[in-house]
Amino acid sequence: xxxxxxxxxxxxxxxxxxxxxxxxxxxxxxxxxxxxxxxxxxxxxxxxxxxxxxxxxxxxxxxxxxxxxxxxxxxxxxxxxxxxxxxxxxxxxxxxxxxxxxxxxxxxxxxxxxxxxxxxxxxxxxxxxxxxxxxxxxxxxxxxxxxxxxxxxxxxxxxx
Amino acid sequence: xxxxxxxxxxxxxxxxxxxxxxxxxxxxxxxxxxxxxxxxxxxxxxxxxxxxxxxxxxxxxxxxxxxxxxxxxxxxxxxxxxxxxxxxxxxxxxxxxxxxxxxxxxxxxxxxxxxxxxxxxxxxxxxxxxxxxxxxxxxxxxxxxxxxxxxxxxxxxxxxxxxxxxxxxxxxxxxxxxxxxxxxxxxxxxxxxxxxxxxxx
Numbered sequence: 001x002x003x004x005x006x007x008x009x010x011x012x013x014x015x016x017x018x019x020x021x022x023x024x025x026x027x028x029x030x031x032x033x034x035x036x037x038x039x040x041x042x043x044x045x046x047x048x049x050x051x052x053x054x055x056x057x058x059x060x061x062x063x064x065x066x067x068x069x070x071x072x073x074x075x076x077x078x079x080x081x082x083x084x085x086x087x088x089x090x091x092x093x094x095x096x097x098x099x100x101x102x103x104x105x106x107x108x109x110x111x112x113x114x115x116x117x118x119x120x121x122x123x124x125x126x127x128x129x130x131x132x133x134x135x136x137x138x139x140x141x142x143x144x145x146x147x148x149x150x151x152x153x154x155x156x157x158x159x160x
Numbered sequence: 161x162x163x164x165x166x167x168x169x170x171x172x173x174x175x176x177x178x179x180x181x182x183x184x185x186x187x188x189x190x191x192x193x194x195x196x197x198x199x200x201x202x203x204x205x206x207x208x209x210x211x212x213x214x215x216x217x218x219x220x221x222x223x224x225x226x227x228x229x230x231x232x233x234x235x236x237x238x239x240x241x242x243x244x245x246x247x248x249x250x251x252x253x254x255x256x257x258x259x260x261x262x263x264x265x266x267x268x269x270x271x272x273x274x275x276x277x278x279x280x281x282x283x284x285x286x287x288x289x290x291x292x293x294x295x296x297x298x299x300x301x302x303x304x305x306x307x308x309x310x311x312x313x314x315x316x317x318x319x320x321x322x323x324x325x326x327x328x329x330x331x332x333x334x335x336x337x338x339x340x341x342x343x344x345x346x347x348x349x350x351x352x353x354x355x356x357x358x359x360x361x
Binding site: 008009010011012013014016017020021023024025026028029033036037040041044045048049051052054102105106108109120121124125152155156158159160 | 161163164165166167168169170172173174176177178180181183184187188191193195196198228231232234235236239240241242243244
């Protein structure tokens with residue numbers, strides 16, 4: 001009975017409630033506040049489409065972050081919409097502690113290549129270990145480490 | 161720059177994710193991906209949980225079951241694509257509201273009978289024919305399904321009714337006018353019969 005509960009796939013609403021904040025935190029930084037809503041919807045609709053085929057209710061948090069990672073990278077690749085990184089800087093409707101400093105940080109983050117940006121967010125916003133980042137991004141652990149360190153180096157170059 | 165600065169960029173995500181998640185049921189409906197919409201409606205016998213599929217109303221539950229539990233049962237019995245949606249449950253919530261306001265004596269909402277199995281299919285089909293304000297008995301229903309000696313089985317089938325109120329199992333009493341049992345408790349049965357003006361003296 002208990003095994004059934006832990007392994008069974010929960011109703012989608014419970015899965016959504018349990019994971020929406022983490023997925024949004026990831027996307028808000030990985031694609032920017034302006035597009036986070038759209039990619040969030042795409043992520044969860046994609047999850048909903050595949051959901052009845054899941055046989056195992058464990059590790060659904062990693063499963064949905066894997067989908068979100070793919071969507072985030074696809075979003076940037078599709079993105080001639082991303083004409084200027086500055087387009088991702090949130091308007092003032094989104095409150096931040098120090099607007100001037102965060103504008104600079106947003107611009108720097110937006111200038112990263114998609115895979116570096118996604119890896120940096122997993123590591124330094126969501127605090128995921130490298131092994132998991134590799135799994136989320138479908139890469140080797142070495143590649144995950146390289147993406148994070150190159151991304152961070154670049155951010156530090158851009159922001160003193 | 162400190163790497164910890166990056167976390168600040170994610171601030172406010174909880175509130176924004178709630179807003180974004182709230183529009184998901186409508187998007188899912190448009191994409192034909194919402195298999196079960198659940199919602200709640202207040203009533204004189206407590207909040208009711210309703211579950212609607214593209215075929216119709218599949219479940220009505222009383223508030224002694226919680227929404228998560230009902231959703232889990234539906235997920236394993238029908239489909240895990242379950243989302244809360246006021247819009248997708250609008251018709252049944254409105255009809256139940258009208259019923260409790262005594263502005264409705266029969267329900268028009270389509271019914272999804274996939275949670276009804278075995279003998280309960282016949283029993284509840286006959287029960288659906290007992291009109292507002294009238295009552296029947298376990299024995300009568302047993303007779304109508306061609307199993308006149310199966311009054312006890314009829315009682316069990318009524319107790320398993322996944323769509324109480326709309327399939328009016330509360331209108332079936334014991335012979336002689338005793339209330340008999342009710343899945344939601346005899347108090348609720350009495351309240352429903354009183355609301356319909358069918359309470360026996």
